[in-house]
Amino acid sequence: MVNGRILFVDDGFEKNTDPDYKLLLSSKKKLDEAGYDVDVAYNVEDAKQKLNASINLVILDLFLPVDKGGIISENNGKNLLNFIKTNFPKINVIIITGKAVSLDTSSDLISNYGASYVLSKDSNLQEKLIETVPTYINPPEKNRD
Numbered sequence: 414m415v416n417g418r419i420l421f422v423d424d425g426f427e428k429n430t431d432p433d434y435k436l437l438l439s440s441k442k443k444l445d446e447a448g449y450d451v452d453v454a455y456n457v458e459d460a461k462q463k464l465n466a467s468i469n470l471v472i473l474d475l476f477l478p479v480d481k482g483g484i485i486s487e488n489n490g491k492n493l494l495n496f497i498k499t500n501f502p503k504i505n506v507i508i509i510t511g512k513a514v515s516l517d518t519s520s521d522l523i524s525n526y527g528a529s530y531v532l533s534k535d536s537n538l539q540e541k542l543i544e545t546v547p548t549y550i551n552p553p554e555k556n557r558d
Contacts, residue, residue, distance in 0.1 A: 416448040417469035417550040420460065422493070423509070424477055427455040433511060436538055443539045444546065456480050457493045464497065468504055470550040471497055472542065474534070475510040475522075491526055498527035505529040505549040509538065 421441055425433035444451045454460035457479045464471075475490035490508070497506055508522055511534040522528040529549045532541050 415450045416547075417450070418467055419444060419449050419451045419470045419472060419546070419550070420454055420463055420468050421451055421472045422454040422456075422460045422477065423472075423474035424455050425474070426453045427481075433534060436534065436536070440539045440542055443543055447543060447546075449546065449550075457489050460493055461496065464501060464504075466501065468501070470546060471504055471506045472546075473497075473506050473508055473528075475508050476512065491522075494522075494526050494528060502527075503551060505551060507532060507542075507545060507549060509534045511535075 421437075421444075423433070423437055425431040425437045426441075428434065431437075441451050441453065452463055454463050457477055459480075460471075460473075473490060473494060477489040477493065479489050490510075494506055494508070497504055506528050508528045508531045510531070519531040522531055530545055532538065532545065
């Protein structure tokens with residue numbers, strides 16, 4: 414039985430030379446083993462193509478390129494978050510980032526951009542996701558208007 418569909422958006426999945434590559438793969442594997450159907454998107458355009466009402470949760474890296482080979486920017490992650498909340502308002506979004514995140518930044522992402530939760534991308538990411546995902550994943554019927 415599948416516990417839900419997750420779209421995991423991080424450009425680190427695309428390059429096995431990315432410092433986060435192994436961490437991301439092991440995090441995806443833990444979610445797969447926990448019974449989630451996890452699809453991966455590498456950039457903003459890839460994520461937009463894969464987003465639909467059957468997605469129960471998005472895990473979103475804040476610093477993303479718009480497209481393959483594009484410039485990585487925090488604004489790209491915020492813009493994608495805005496797109497998700499505008500077009501799929503019932504899908505929760507967990508932000509992950511390798512940058513230090515202040516309490517003010519986390520609060521801003523949650524209150525002004527609609528993120529559900531913010532996690533730092535560190536060696537404990539797998540455990541944090543396994544603990545956090547069940548709280549924020551929505552059943553499919555809740556994602557439809």
